[in-house]
Structures are given as structure tokens and as C-alpha cells.
Amino acid sequence: MAQLMKIDGKRLLQDLLVLRDFTDTPGSGVTRFSYGTQDKKAREYLFEQAKALGCRIETDALKNVRIHMPQNKPECKRVVIGSHVDTVRNGGWLDGIYGVTGGLAVLRALKDCQLNRNLELVIFAEEEGSNFGSTMTGSKFITGSYGDPDLDKLKNDQDISLRTILGDPSPADLEAVRWDFAQIEAMLELHIEQGPVLERKGLPLGIVEAIFGMQVIEVEIKGVGNHAGATPMVDRKDALCAAAQCILAAEDMVRPDGISVVTVGRIHAEPDCSNVIPEKARFTLEVRDRDNKKIQTYMDRITAAFKEICSQRGVDCQITRTSSSKPLSLDTGLIETMKGLAEKKRIPHQVMDSGAVHDACMIANHARTGMIFVPSIGGRSHVPEEDTKKEDLILGAQFLLDLASDLTGAK
Numbered sequence: 176m177a178q179l180m181k182i183d184g185k186r187l188l189q190d191l192l193v194l195r196d197f198t199d200t201p202g203s204g205v206t207r208f209s210y211g212t213q214d215k216k217a218r219e220y221l222f223e224q225a226k227a228l229g230c231r232i233e234t235d236a237l238k239n240v241r242i243h244m245p246q247n248k249p250e251c252k253r254v255v256i257g258s259h260v261d262t263v264r265n266g267g268w269l270d271g272i273y274g275v276t277g278g279l280a281v282l283r284a285l286k287d288c289q290l291n292r293n294l295e296l297v298i299f300a301e302e303e304g305s306n307f308g309s310t311m312t313g314s315k316f317i318t319g320s321y322g323d324p325d326l327d328k329l330k331n332d333q334d335i336s337l338r339t340i341l342g343d344p345s346p347a348d349l350e351a352v353r354w355d356f357a358q359i360e361a362m363l364e365l366h367i368e369q370g371p372v373l374e375r376k377g378l379p380l381g382i383v384e385a386i387f388g389m390q391v392i393e394v395e396i397k398g399v400g401n402h403a404g405a406t407p408m409v410d411r412k413d414a415l416c417a418a419a420q421c422i423l424a425a426e427d428m429v430r431p432d433g434i435s436v437v438t439v440g441r442i443h444a445e446p447d448c449s450n451v452i453p454e455k456a457r458f459t460l461e462v463r464d465r466d467n468k469k470i471q472t473y474m475d476r477i478t479a480a481f482k483e484i485c486s487q488r489g490v491d492c493q494i495t496r497t498s499s500s501k502p503l504s505l506d507t508g509l510i511e512t513m514k515g516l517a518e519k520k521r522i523p524h525q526v527m528d529s530g531a532v533h534d535a536c537m538i539a540n541h542a543r544t545g546m547i548f549v550p551s552i553g554g555r556s557h558v559p560e561e562d563t564k565k566e567d568l569i570l571g572a573q574f575l576l577d578l579a580s581d582l583t584g585a586k
């Protein structure tokens with residue numbers, strides 16, 4: 176019976192510990208960029224494990240990987256478990272790779288079972304965008320939201336294009352990267368929460384309902400540069416002070432909301448000299464929420480407030496919208512199945528939102544998609560301190576196994 180199958184928790188933890196050492200920054204978190212040496216080593220390790228199960232491995236032109244169970248048949252629909260192995264710089268040891276090793280643990284547990292669906296483990300390439308500055312690159316090519324021209328547009332910090340890194344794939348090879356979504360029965364991603372919600376509530380499991388969307392703007396404020404000693408305070412048109420007032424106004428506006436978040440992650444002053452009043456200040460600002468209307472409302476209020484503050488200070492303010500993504504709802508049927516499973520196994524859980532984006536977001540627009548979260552200690556992620564209790568890691572993988580068994584009719 177499907178529900179009696181068990182994850183080998185010890186091997187899962189062992190896999191994670193082995194993979195933690197594939198890093199460019201030993202002793203300072205995990206740095207494993209896609210298409211680099213450490214990424215290659217991590218993949219080789221995973222391939223070795225999969226081959227020992229008799230799995231067939233297929234790598235596409237983007238270096239997305241599909242690991243097929245030996246019992247898969249061409250006529251069956253696909254149940255896909257997927258996540259990524261790349262990290263941010265000095266990131267944690269679980270982001271992405273936990274979903275991949277959790278998937279591997281599921282393949283191990285089901286290797287001798289009969290399945291009425293094809294089961295495969297997918298490694299999505301360049302999810303973090305650490306290399307080419309664009310998140311979910313592999314899954315964007317899989318879904319067709321990126322295509323041939325993007326191979327030239329995407330460049331790493333040495334100005335080398337993705338096309339060059341991939342060895343100039345042929346149009347046919349690139350076409351083969353795209354999935355036929357009519358074949359996909361479901362896609363599942365297991366991931367650490369990367370936030371504080373589950374830990375704070377003492378829950379070991381989260382079932383993701385919605386993934387936040389976002390809007391990003393770039394703000395350029397132009398004042399008047401002048402001598403930092405000889406210019407009286409009343410005569411100044413300081414672009415950086417105006418920016419500071421704007422940023423705090425945005426924070427004040429969004430803070431009481433409880434769900435929406437606003438972030439200014441990059442700021443630059445010109446001429447960037449200690450003894451010159453800043454003439455220009457440029458910063459990015461993003462708002463995220465599960466509700467697109469709220470994002471728009473906040474953006475409208477924030478931009479109006481910025482215009483008002485800048486006009487009062489006598490400085491110029493230009494606002495450009497740079498990117499946006501819509502919030503996503505994951506498959507309600509899968510959410511119900513997961514809730515039923517969690518209740519049956521008496522696992523304390525919560526249906527929740529994801530503030531971070533994942534490969535699941537790209538796939539969710541095309542196929543039934545479900546996401547499972549386990550708690551992050553201290554709510555921390557993308558830092559060397561990123562961690563999750565061992566028992567929670569095993570519980571999450573077991574839950575993924577139960578769900579995958581259910582969806583593939585494993586027996």
C-alpha cells in the first residue's frame with residue numbers, strides 16, 4: 176500500500192551533507208552557480224545515485240535534467256518532482272537541493288513499485304539567476320517564456336552570453352527543451368519555507384496556496400550638487416535626503432498591512448563623494464503581495480507620495496516600471512489532496528502563501544502544480560545560517576513520497 180512506503184531518512188540527510196561540500200566558498204555557506212564546476216559535481220553525484228536505481232537520465236540544451244524511473248512507459252502521463260541545485264552566493268545548504276534530494280528519496284522508495292503514471296525527477300537549471308541575472312531561466316525555456324533571442328540577451332558578469340556557455344545549441348535542440356504540457360499530470364516541488372511562518376506557529380508542514388506577485392520600479396531623483404560645507408541647509412536640494420524620505424514613506428505605508436511587503440534593495444548616490452551634496456539618487460523599489468490589485472494600489476500610492484515629497488523638496492523625480500509578475504494560485508485539487516493526506520497522517524499543517532518565487536511558478540501556468548514547505552530555522556534563507564530540523568526534512572520528504580505515491584498509483 177502506498178501509505179506504508181517509507182523514506183530512507185538517513186540516506187536523504189547523507190545526500191544533503193555530501194552535496195553541501197560542493198561549494199566555491201567552503202566555510203562560508205554554499206556557493207554553487209549553474210554551469211560551474213560545483214554544479215557539475217553536484218549533478219554527477221545525483222546522476223550516480225539515480226543510475227544505481229536503474230534510472231535513465233536526459234539533459235536538455237539548457238542543462239535542465241529529467242531523471243526517468245526505469246518502469247516509465249512512453250504512453251503514460253508524467254508526474255514530475257522538481258527543484259534546483261544552484262544557489263545564491265554564500266547561500267544555504269537546503270534551498271533547492273532539498274527538493275531534488277527529496278525527489279531522489281522518493282525515486283528510491285518507489286523503485287520496485289508498479290506505477291500507473293510516469294514518475295520523473297527534474298533538476299531545473301539556473302533557478303537563482305546568480306549567473307545570468309534572471310531567475311528561473313531553465314523553467315522559462317521549458318515553458319517557452321524564454322526563447323532563442325534570450326540566449327544572447329542573458330550574459331554573466333564576464334559578459335559571456337548564455338548561448339556561448341551552452342555551446343550554441345541548434346534550433347532543434349532548443350525546441351526540444353520545451354515541454355508538451357498535455358503530458359504533464361502534475362508537478363510537485365518540495366522546498367524550505369525561507370520565512371518565519373511555520374516555525375513561529377510550531378508547524379512542520381506548509382501547503383502552498385498562492386505565490387506572491389511583484390512590481391518593481393526604478394526611481395531617479397535629481398537635485399543640485401554643491402559644496403558640503405559652504406551650502407546652508409535651507410539652500411540645499413539634496414537628492415539622497417529626498418530618496419531617504421521617500422523610502423521611509425513607502426515603508427510606513429506598507430508596514431501595517433501584514434501581508435504586502437516593500438523593499439528597496441539597491442541604492443546609488445552621485446557623485447558618491449563624502450564632501451559633495453548628492454545631485455542624483457537612484458534606487459529600486461519592489462512591492463509583493465498575493466493580490467495583484469493590492470500591489471497596484473500600493474504602487475499608485477507610493478509613486479504619488481514620491482512625486483509629492485520631491486515636489487516639496489524642489490527636486491525632480493522620474494519613475495520607471497522595470498518588471499512585474501502576477502501572483503499565482505496553485506492547483507486547488509492538489510491542495511485538497513495534500514490537506515487530506517496531512518489530516519490522515521495527523522501532521523499539523525497550514526495552507527499558506529509563498530513570498531519567494533520558485534520553478535513551480537513557471538510550471539503552474541501550464542500544468543497542475545503543488546508545493547510543500549518545511550520550516551526554516553529562524554526564518555532564514557539565502558544565508559550560510561539557513562537550516563531546518565532533521566526531523567522536518569524527513570517529514571517533508573515522506574509527505575512528498577505519500578503524495579507522489581497517491582498520484583502515480585504506486586503499489
Ligand SMILES: [Zn+2]
Pocket residue numbers: 259270271302366533
Ligand atoms: Zn529555491
